[in-house]
Amino acid sequence: MLDPVSFKTELKNISETEVEIRFTGTIDEGWHVYSVNLPSGGPISATFNVEKIEGAKLEGKLTPLTKEIAKFDKLFEMNVRYFENKVVLSQKIKITGANYSIKGYLEYGACNDENCLPPTSVPFNFKGKGSAKAVKEAALAGEATNDAAQQENASQLVDTLKVTAASDTIAVSDSVAVSNYWKPVIKELQSFGGGVDHKNLSWIYIFVTGFLGGLLALFTPCVWPIIPMTVSFFLKRSQNRKKGIRDAILYGASIIVIYLALGLAVTLLFGASALNALSTNAVFNILFFLMLVVFAASFFGAFEITLPSSWSTKVDSKAEKTSGLLSIFLMAFTLTLVSFSCTGPIIGFLLVEVSTTGSIVAPAVGMLGFAIALALPFTLFALFPSWLKSMPRSGGWMNKVKVVLGFLELAFALKFFSVADLAYGWRLLDRETFLALWIVIFALLGFYLLGKIRFPHDDEDGKVSVPSFFLAMISLAFAVYMVPGLWGAPLKAVSAFSPPMNTQDFNLYTKEIHAKFDDYDAGMKYAQEQGKPVMVDFTGFGCVNCRKMELAVWIDPKVSSIIENDYVLISLYVDDKRPLPAPITVTENGTERILRTIGDKWSYLQRTKFGSNAQPFYVLLNNEGKPLNRSYSYNEDIGKYVEFLKKGLANYKK
Structure with a gap:
């Protein structure tokens, strides 16, 4: 049984003629409670429900006192509002009699990334005495006090039917009790x-995603050429081979520490809930879309993106002046700065993706996987230096890897633009438009791998390698797979990325x-x-x-x-x-x-x-x-x- 939200209810005096019923809720990490007055057809709104009211009347509506998080929900096709960590809701009551009582309940809905709770009730029952001023003001205004008619005008008045559920027979209506069907079977x-432990699975998925991102970064021109140079440096700078191997291993560990610290810093600076809200924010998604497009253009060879050279120069000079563990750590930090143009977009995409899980450790887990993949070759080549001779030399194949990453970044950029498009209702990127663009992108990627398209930094060699041929087959097959989606096929492989089915104008799928x-x-x-x-x-x-x-x-x-x-x-x-x-x-x-x-x-x-x-x-x-x-x-x-x-x-x- 899940119990992620706990509410405290209290009655507060505002003035001689007004009181306030305040609901203060504490929400577990990863869960959220939906706000008030959400559109019909959406999630469960928080509502204030009255069963009995005497000597008082409602003033205004249930009002949130804590800041709401607003996002566009693809499934409901609407903007929803909710609270995380804490929620405070208030309902004002005007006193109209010498004595007053009000009984009812707050109803709310709560969800996390995997589950939703049914509508949950928080009961309340308050009584008190009204002041002479409240009675006088009510009389002047002609308001009914302690009147049966007032109860009839309440938002909900019920004549409760008392039925107590036994362990083997549970009442299911006002007059019918069905045995066996309703008998508890919890032990059975x-x-x-x-x-399945979804939480653990999600952490494994995040780690693997980060690890794959690190492997991609390895085969870029910013990282691959540095591996043999760095390992050779550590093995040669010490006459003792064991010390050289130890230093290279420490170098790999320093890379892991740096990227893990980056993941933790992101969480500490923004918090899991803020990252989740940011990742679904329309303006942020437009900016991230533009950033990925710019990086893709850079990978295609339009221009070069690098951090200021003075940054890496200063860190490198510090590494030369120091010794021991600090020098090794500074050399690892130099690698991080030099490889930014290749690793930056991969890290950025990874952090945005894992932030949607709402988990406070997700960025750190993702960055740990990324760092281990990046540090692994430095450690392995230090342990087995003879492997360096068989290591493929840097060349045109690395530029091909970089261009392939550019195509992938362009494809993922559309996903982020889709979020903003849905939020603002532009309808520029409906499902069929999105799929048409993805079909073109992956078809062009296939033609590039076959050597039919060339970019500025590509080699003139017209031969197609065997790996490129197979990758081209996969890319072209994926493009063909998406074609039926233009007519409404579900396309489960891309359902997490494409806009919802109801944005498609022409849909033949009805099953x-x-x-x-x-x-x-x-x-x-x-x-x-x-x-x-x-x-x-x-x-x-x-x-x-x-x-x-x-x-x-x-x-x-x-x-x-x-x-x-x-x-x-x-x-x-x-x-x-x-x-x-x-x-x-x-x-x-x-x-x-x-x-x-x-x-x-x-x-x-x-x-x-x-x-x-x-x-x-x-x-x-x-x-x-x-x-x-x-x-x-x-x-x-x-x-x-x-x-x-x-x-x-x-x-x-x-």
Whole structure:
């Protein structure tokens, strides 16, 4: 069970005639709470709900007192506003009677990068005495006090139906109680084992991404020629070979320390949440788009970008004057400055990408992977100096690597422009336009690798190497793969980069999976009649990762075939705002809760039966409501999802 947000509620006196109900929430790292008055069709807004009010009336609306973070959400196609770390919300109340009371609840929605919580309630119940001034002002204004009519005008007035949930029978409506289907199966579910640790997987992904970036940087003209020169220097400057090897290893370790310090500095200066907000900011994305285009032009040979030579000269002279560990560290720092024109855009892209995870350690993990890849050859060649003789000499092939990086930077630049385009609603880079540009870029890259296009610094040799030929095949094949996307094909390989499908004007793709039932009890009854197992999908209208799973995983032929033919799919929306026929009061963990909406009902089912409260959440059941496999959350690995479904079928047949 996730509990990432905790609220404290208090009543504050503003004046003799006004009070304020203040909600102060503490939000765990990586989570955010959505703000008030968001457009319909989007995530769950924070709302102030009144059940009973006497001797008072609401003044104004629920107002945030902490600064909001605003970003454009690609999935909802709208600007959303939310809070991170802390949120303070205020509702003013005007006193109109000698005695006043107000009872109700704050409702809010919370999400992180993997899960969303169902609408969550924070109850309040305050009473007090009004001053003579408040009563007098209310009488002069003709406002009703302690009047039954005032309760009818409240935002929500409910006649609570008292129902207490037993451990083996749980009420699901005002008059119906269904056994077995609602019976808790938390222990049985846990017996199948836990799910995937997405946090660890994401750190591994970030590390690998950084490592690959470091390998790319190695094969650029700024770094590759320096490797044999530096290793030879360390081995020759000491007559003792062991000392030379030790110094070269320390040199590699210094490179790791420098880049790791850079990653930590980025986090400490900006913070994980600020980096995440910055990475989705429209102006920042335009600037980063322009920066990548400029670097791409530089890699193509239009001009050279270098840091002031005086910087590296000063550091180099310091290294010569000092000795020991400090001189080795300064030489590593010199490498960092000299190689900036090649490593800068790779590092910048890496930091922007990992900042979207919201993790405070992500930049450091990414930079650690980058630094290890960059430092590895210095250490290996120091340990095995004979390898230096077989090391490929620098030449035209390095310029080819640099130009290939230029093409890749140009492609990724469009991703950043897409974010700004969506935020401002320019519609300059709809999905088909984006794909058309990517098709052209990767086709041109293929032709370049085949020697059909030349840039200023390329060799005149017309021969095509075998690696270039295979890379050209991959690039051209990728360009051809994207062509069907112009007519609406999903293109899962590029779905994380391209604009959303609904920005496409011409779309022939209509295949989607829809649940047979949106009611748990009706779906379970149907499954029992048909003799089929059940897949329960706890989802939400405001659940971003639920849509990602549906678009990236469910549409896969293997997955869709199993779901449609072998299971009865029941989708339960925990943020469904439709009211129940009558509110239900249940006792959960010794605390009374009121279920007011259909979404409340399904959220309660998820918590009490399965011991979970995050979405997406998938669970496979037999006809009696018993689990057939472990639960499954957000993970776009299609193979694992197919395995999850097939294991459930196998256990059902047993």
